[in-house]
């Protein structure tokens with residue numbers, strides 16, 4: 099595990115964008131596992147900027163997103179499909195035929211989960227999986243549980259996740275209660291895992307996830323066993339790790 103320190107959100111985004119860009123440059127048809135949320139927005143901006151400058155191209159890349167809210171159409175402005183279009187896809191040259199996101203409108207949830215696992219398999223696995231981390235340690239929407247769910251599944255979002263995500267919606271009642279999420283297996287099988295975290299709100303959970311016991315009660319803790327994990331975080335998010343394990347942080 100490498101933990102890369104940055105002073106602030108911009109620095110964290112820049113460090114993360116460099117890790118992602120290096121994978122794309124070395125393998126132009128890389129399979130990118132992508133995430134939504136506040137943490138990767140700056141990284142996506144840097145990548146789009148480097149695309150505009152001709153430094154990287156997404157033309158041959160394939161992508162699989164981590165998750166989608168059940169019940170939201172791709173046109174809904176709170177859907178993750180919409181988020182991805184606005185924050186990355188419309189700003190780069192990715193071929194939308196190569197973009198994969200679980201369908202929030204699927205009528206048969208089990209069939210949708212099986213379809214999504216088959217999509218990931220058909221791509222031959224993920225070259226780099228980008229992750230944020232929830233305040234409760236979730237990755238994707240793999241919420242704290244008594245086991246690590248392996249495949250794509252439909253989850254009931256926890257109160258803590260609904261509270262964290264209500265900032266994007268008109269009211270708490272508008273936050274969907276269910277989501278589809280990729281499971282832990284393709285995340286752990288990814289050749290590289292890149293986790294981004296910013297702000298003091300993530301400081302405790304980052305320390306718990308990467309220096310505490312590996313347990314499904316803290317889903318991100320499984321990443322301690324990932325083959326190649328890079329954590330890009332800012333000073334605020336690293337404040338607890340810097341206090342307890344300063345030798346583990348690369349400045």
Ligand code: F6R
Pocket residue numbers: 132133134135136137138164165229230231232233236237238239
């Ligand atoms: C998003 C996702 C979530 C977020 C996490 C952190 O696709 O799967 O796990 O990465 O909730 O969200 P932010 O970055 O908004 O703090």
